[in-house]
Amino acid sequence: MVERRREGRLRRGERMVVMAHHLLNAPHRLFSLGTFVELLGAAKSTISEDLGFMRQAFDRFQLGKVETLAGAAGGVRYLPSPQRDRIRTLVEDACARLRDPSRVLPGGFLYTADLISTPSYAGPLGEAFAAFFEDSRPDVVLTMEVKGIPLALMTARAFDVPLVTIRRGTHATDGPAVSVNYLSGSSRTVQSMTLPLRAISPGARVLFIDDFLRGGGTARGVYDLMREFRADVAGIGVLIETPSPREKMIDRYISLMHFQGVNEKGEVQIAPSRFVLEAASAR
Amino acid sequence: MVERRREGRLRRGERMVVMAHHLLNAPHRLFSLGTFVELLGAAKSTISEDLGFMRQAFDRFQLGKVETLAGAAGGVRYLPSPQRDRIRTLVEDACARLRDPSRVLPGGFLYTADLISTPSYAGPLGEAFAAFFEDSRPDVVLTMEVKGIPLALMTARAFDVPLVTIRRGTHATDGPAVSVNYLSGSSRTVQSMTLPLRAISPGARVLFIDDFLRGGGTARGVYDLMREFRADVAGIGVLIETPSPREKMIDRYISLMHFQGVNEKGEVQIAPSRFVLEAASAR
Numbered sequence: 076m077v078e079r080r081r082e083g084r085l086r087r088g089e090r091m092v093v094m095a096h097h098l099l100n101a102p103h104r105l106f107s108l109g110t111f112v113e114l115l116g117a118a119k120s121t122i123s124e125d126l127g128f129m130r131q132a133f134d135r136f137q138l139g140k141v142e143t144l145a146g147a148a149g150g151v152r153y154l155p156s157p158q159r160d161r162i163r164t165l166v167e168d169a170c171a172r173l174r175d176p177s178r179v180l181p182g183g184f185l186y187t188a189d190l191i192s193t194p195s196y197a198g199p200l201g202e203a204f205a206a207f208f209e210d211s212r213p214d215v216v217l218t219m220e221v222k223g224i225p226l227a228l229m230t231a232r233a234f235d236v237p238l239v240t241i242r243r244g245t246h247a248t249d250g251p252a253v254s255v256n257y258l259s260g261s262s263r264t265v266q267s268m269t270l271p272l273r274a275i276s277p278g279a280r281v282l283f284i285d286d287f288l289r290g291g292g293t294a295r296g297v298y299d300l301m302r303e304f305r306a307d308v309a310g311i312g313v314l315i316e317t318p319s320p321r322e323k324m325i326d327r328y329i330s331l332m333h334f335q336g337v338n339e340k341g342e343v344q345i346a347p348s349r350f351v352l353e354a355a356s357a358r
Numbered sequence: 359m360v361e362r363r364r365e366g367r368l369r370r371g372e373r374m375v376v377m378a379h380h381l382l383n384a385p386h387r388l389f390s391l392g393t394f395v396e397l398l399g400a401a402k403s404t405i406s407e408d409l410g411f412m413r414q415a416f417d418r419f420q421l422g423k424v425e426t427l428a429g430a431a432g433g434v435r436y437l438p439s440p441q442r443d444r445i446r447t448l449v450e451d452a453c454a455r456l457r458d459p460s461r462v463l464p465g466g467f468l469y470t471a472d473l474i475s476t477p478s479y480a481g482p483l484g485e486a487f488a489a490f491f492e493d494s495r496p497d498v499v500l501t502m503e504v505k506g507i508p509l510a511l512m513t514a515r516a517f518d519v520p521l522v523t524i525r526r527g528t529h530a531t532d533g534p535a536v537s538v539n540y541l542s543g544s545s546r547t548v549q550s551m552t553l554p555l556r557a558i559s560p561g562a563r564v565l566f567i568d569d570f571l572r573g574g575g576t577a578r579g580v581y582d583l584m585r586e587f588r589a590d591v592a593g594i595g596v597l598i599e600t601p602s603p604r605e606k607m608i609d610r611y612i613s614l615m616h617f618q619g620v621n622e623k624g625e626v627q628i629a630p631s632r633f634v635l636e637a638a639s640a641r
Contacts, residue, residue: 095379132372133376138379181533221507225521228507236477237476239471240504
């Protein structure tokens with residue numbers, strides 16, 4: 076997607092916004108300095124200096140990291156890496172919106188589909204997951220249809236990796252597939268989840284992102300499914316977890332919100348999770 | 359998400375990348391110049407001048423439009439608006455990848471899930487849809503679960519509007535809902551689609567985005583469903599259409615690719631649609 080240089084010399088600010096466009100539109104993707112040298116018709120030292128100014132400005136306004144990697148395989152990339160106090164503000168804002176009593180559905184469910192499908196929330200929440208799992212370096216982000224897809228896609232975008240979606244039941248139209256059974260926490264029934272054989276390569280590092288975790292049956296099923304693919308679950312992140320049951324079927328995961336249900340006054344009890352609070356206070 | 363100003367005067371390039379960050383992370387969203395005056399501690403005339411340089415650089419490298427709207431309700435916004443020849447290149451590249459014979463599945467289906475779920479494709483394809491439907495000014499992007507969700511989300515992102523996902527069958531966990539029956543083109547059976555009552559407001563302008571159109575039964579169902587919501591279908595965009603059946607159940611739509619099936623040599627016959635080709639040649 077890189078354009079050739081046009082006529083006329085560019086000013087520093089112009090070079091900087093053109094580079095910012097490339098970096099911001101593809102978070103985590105490594106661009107060689109040579110790409111920008113050719114694109115902008117400027118010396119490598121000039122490009123380096125421009126990137127230095129961009130890094131300073133992004134640092135100062137907490138807009139993420141401009142990371143320069145040295146060496147032959149080096150280059151520059153942009154990591155959204157929101158600060159922990161910014162994640163806390165984002166999660167608190169989303170919780171405040173989810174506390175609207177009109178969101179309570181029969182059965183104690185909470186209507187969240189609108190919020191988590193709105194790009195202006197899904198985008199920053201995906202970047203928050205990417206910040207929590209920055210060290211897990213996933214090759215692919217995995218989710219379970221349907222509601223978690225927007226969050227998972229925006230997480231995949233922040234890592235510049237593909238999204239893979241597990242389907243419930245079995246589907247004929249995706250070719251040879253692997254199915255495993257799992258215990259659905261909410262309905263307490265045995266269900267099956269399916270993934271096309273070609274969807275995940277052996278040895279892949281997989282980050283599972285979902286919208287909701289109650290007992291952890293789905294996440295447990297994801298471990299079983301990934302074992303069949305000889306893939307490695309590098310992390311599990313969920314938007315909302317419930318405190319009950321206390322014993323989850325998985326050990327390690329990160330949630331962004333705790334949903335304790337609706338109290339006798341009809342108030343929705345949802346708040347930032349301990350992961351968000353501890354991370355924010357640690358800085 | 360706007361930060362307060364820190365110590366020290368900023369250079370033009372620094373102001374420009376900070377503004378670029380805000381604009382690019384929220385395409386279509388209008389930022390008042392006052393927002394940037396306060397954020398960057400610069401005069402309004404300086405901010406205007408910076409934005410002028412940004413506009414020039416984006417124009418020159420075809421990186422989208424920086425649009426300034428005058429007046430009290432005015433401000434500046436970024437429209438990705440890819441040029442038609444760039445859309446054609448993108449679609450041709452995606453078609454080339456989809457021609458891989460290993461993608462042919464039993465029943466003549468084509469495996470597309472990986473490509474359309476990869477953010478580096480879904481993002482630009484969503485921006486392409488947004489360019490085709492720029493004049494339709496949707497309030498919401500609508501899709502049908504499951505495969506079209508990434509494309510629809512990235513289209514919604516390009517318009518800075520929410521995504522709403524129609525579910526197949528009926529679902530109890532989303533509260534009061536409206537269901538309509540529709541004729542599924544691929545299976546020739548009557549199925550139902552459901553949307554929570556609260557998901558779409560009366561009078562909303564809705565852009566329907568889906569991954570595949572054969573007979574148009576699903577899209578026809580969307581018209582019926584939107585009538586129940588008193589919402590207006592402002593456009594229909596699909597990634598792939600098939601030439602057969604020639605008579606579609608809907609009149610107006612845009613597709614990006616034509617899929618004619620697999621020929622006797624086992625070649626996948628998929629190419630940019632007439633909409634993409636005509637638009638590209640018109641400029």
